[in-house]
Amino acid sequence: MRKQDCVFCRIVRGEAPAQIIYQDEQVTAFRDLNPQSPTHVLIVPNRHISGVAEVDQEDAAVLGQLFVVARRVAEQEHVADGFRLVVNNGRPAGQSVFHLHVHLLGGRAMGWPPG
Ligand code: 5GP
Ligand code: ZN
Secondary structure, three states: OOHHHOHHHHHHOOOOOOOEEEEOOOEEEEEOOOOOOOEEEEEEEOOOOOOHHHOOHHHHHHHHHHHHHHHHHHHHOOOOOOEEEEOOOOHHHOOOOOOOOEEEEEOOOOOOOOO
């Protein structure tokens, strides 16, 4: 996957449509196209990282910012009392877009273990 073909890179650059609800120099948060809960937001690094299996020490700051923004989005969406963060890594785990993203799911009760 070349970066110029990556849909999340295109969303970050404003070249593909998305409901962006937060953006700063490091990360972007936008609503999932196919929501699995009343609140379903994807939080992504602006720089292309294909998945957790590819993260480096130098990515630590941006990875931390994903969580800072997760907290902010959870509060903004009024789900801070109960929400789930999911990062699928690799096809067997359900990853389908190979630009690292944190799913923020909230607004309903959730079961455990996940499927
Ligand atoms: P994964 O399966 O890789 O963990 O999650 C990919 C997520 O991206 C899915 O929940 C899917 O609905 C969402 N998605 C895929 N393409 C697009 C898109 O073009 N726009 C938005 N907003 N979400 C997308
Ligand atoms: Zn990308």
